[in-house]
Amino acid sequence: MRTDRVSFRAGPSVDMPLIVAAVVIVTLGLVNLYSATSVYVDSAQRARLADVYVSQIYWVVVGGLLAIVVAAIDYRHFERLANFLYLGGLLSLGLVFILGSDIRGSSRWIEIGRFAFQPSEFMKIVLILMIARFVHNDTRTEPRTIGHLLPAIAIVAAPWAAVMAQPDLGTSVIYLLIAVSILSMNKVRRRSLLTMVATVAVAVPLAWKYVLRDYQKARVTSFLDPEADKTGTGWHALQSQTAIGNGQLFGEGFMQGTQNQFGFLPDQYSDFPFSVFAEDWGFVGGVCLISLYAFLSIWAIHIASEAKDRFGAAVAIGVGAMIFWHSLLNIGMAVGLLPVVGITLPLFSYGGSSIVTTLVGIGLLMNVSMRR
């Protein structure tokens, strides 16, 4: 049995597969970012894009160091800290509305000196810790009712509402998916489950009517009928699919994808890095990258299965869910299976907050893995 194997462990040992997978994805991400930023543009623009590349390297270093720190501290300390982190996170989400800088009509960033960071990204980690703590402390053995899960729902609801108000549909969806993923580890009474499904079924049309902004709706409608909107959001989706299809089996080659190099991919280094990668490296490259994310997700489940307590297991599941949903939604949107929402590809997309958050998540996985 596994339990006796754990008891023989002398001390913390490094989880090599996890590190290797993370390092490979980060490396591929940097290589891909180089391709994505070296499009055929004039020198001034090129300089700006070079900045993008260099700053990404800084963020990888920062995130890597933070991951080591996070891995070093026994994760059970985070259970106690979770409350404070949660309050701090909510506070900074509130600050966004006061200090936030408006980018494309939604305020997501807080600027401190030269740096801008997105509290909503770090909140993902805090949310994982907070829900894991709830799961950890919930020692019931009977199937849960809605009443039992109410505190967890409340935990998600606050940051979810804040992020929806920014508005940031992608992140709010991720919050829900992380929470649901962790909570799905518990048994839930069938009637309660049905009630929840029914609630969602009612809530979605209502949200469509009263909560979603026009541009968010446009993304969904243009996803359903991309031909109808050839210049707007639907156009982006089509160009992304053209890029991926253009990759064919082996790809156009590094920095040779024309859709990217000639500027037909929108936001190619944050929202559509997968399209750049699949155009440069083709089906082979795309499957490799997807396999890496699949491995990372499954490895997180493996780490959870070997965790010594519910908190550790729940944290591992949470981080795994974060990586899984992020990569699935991002790639799904790039290949045209899902509507375009601004969700990053973990460890791969450009963006300081995103990469640091994911690396901290990897640190947590490492933490749980080392202390089983």
Next chain:
Amino acid sequence: MSFLLQRSDVGEFRRRYRWLVLVVLVAFMVVIGRLVQLQLIEGDVHRAQARRNIVRERYLATTRGVLRDANGRVLAANRPSYTVYVTPSKIDLETTWPKLQKLLELDQDERKKLDERLRRVRAEALAPRKPGEKERRTEQQLLLQYDVDRDVVAWLETHEPAGVEVAPTPVRYYPYGELAAHLLGYMREVDAEALARLEGRGYRAGDRIGAVGVERRWESYLRGQRGMKKILRGLRGNLSRENVEALEAKYLEEPRRIEPVPGRDISLTIDIDLIASIERAMRGQLAGAVTVIDVRTGRILAAFSKPAFDPNVVSGGAGVAAAVDAFKRLISDPLKPLLDKNISAAYPPGSTYKPFTALAGLADGLIDPDYEVDCRGGYEYGRRFFRCTGVHRHVDLHDAIVQSCNTYFYDLGARISIDRLAAIGLDYGFGIKTGIGINPEARGRMPTRAWYTRRYKEAFRGGFTLLSAIGQGASTVSVLQLALAYAAIANGGTLYQPQVVRSIETSDGTIVQEFPPRVRRMVDVDAEHLKLVQKALEGVVKDRRGTANKESLEGIEMAGKTGTAQVTHVAPRGVDPEKVWYFNRDHAWFAGFWPARAPEIAIVVLVEHGGGGGKNAVPVAMRVVRDWIKLREKRLSARATQGSP
């Protein structure tokens, strides 16, 4: 590690892990399935689309062929013209815009209007992006001015201010303006209907196409073929030349460039100096037409229709607004300036038709040179009295033509069948199209018994034949038909196909195709009969009693026939012709040839509502022939000096 008690059991989770792994695998398999579809199954489609995205085909403009007259003078060419566009989002409002306003000499109104539009478009283009809106047309251009001054073009090209573009837009140029406008034609933008028809031949929206005249008929020769150049799209800023070339070599498929083929040049048969002289001779008249043809070839030497239009303006050479404005005026003008009165309109020929009636009578043996009629001012037929122009007493064929005696021809008309009259007319080319090829041709009409029955739905009356005999009634002819028929009289019975194009050349002057004269047929006529008529026509000018004698000029050996064609049935006799409403006045005709004894040219003058032919049409013909003689001598001596330097 005792600070945290292991309070909870991980056992509850155990059963879930396998399901989670399954969810992950299935989800990613779906994504990979989609990759299979996009990259492996539809890969070629997407690659083709990706190439289409970056490759653009730019058209390379061709130059339209030049039209020249018989002496090599350019009648239609292409003038460089420049249009200035501004990009409101890029232009500098502080320096460039005021400077541009000054350079283009915009007046207060234009300045205000353009300024408002520019600022509006600029505000739209530069407005912050709305959420979700990622791209926007920020490079919208405004047309600032058409056909800009050369100085302005030079300034713009040396300074190259941001947001200002000078685009070459060649304009068809007709150096002689209104002269020969109907024959040359003009250019217009190809309309949607024509475009649908011509798309296969490389026409695009916004292309210009020959509208009437030679420009239209010879469009396919004149047009040329536009070239094509493939370029890469999406390259921005200052990529080095080598970089761009390397990329082009990689992505542009052959052929990367197809050179444009310039249109064929066309040499016409007309002499623009002769047309200019006709224009001068016709200055005293409001409306009419003059055709001069070479009786030995059937080539058109001059065709003049009045009033005319300026093909430069209607082709858009002075701007679109000016062209629209011009058309509005031209269409509503009662003198019909857009109508080619040589080819596209038919008029009653009046007495100019008498020679053909005479030839019909001679052919059928109804008259001979000695046959005489006693003219007492008219002819009684049935219950009607058909008037003559005077009391000519005893006239034979010669006198009847010289003095234009109606009575003689009424007498002949009473004895000949109208169908026979029409048949002879048809032989000379009346009532059928001449085949000149340009402009819609008026067929004219040689009425027959059947025609009258159809038309009036009552019994045919003999009086109709009498009217036809003097070129009135239902008979109509076009100026061109009359000129060709007189040429046939002059040249001994050869009916030519009229020609306006002498040869087609490449842009470097090599002749591609020549058009030798084409005989339609030999008219079925006795040479003796022709001589009689020729002599009588000479008498019209030479004889003191001749209707054209008063206005004839010394030393010009002309032959011909005057005509005064009634326009209305209400003959305004005894009324001062000057007081008759213009559109009820008679048409004045003269049709003839020169020189009378060895004819070279035939000329037909029609002065619409000009009154008497002798008084109004003959002077025009005389002056034109006088000028032609001078031109002819000049050309001959020029040719002689060229031959022996």
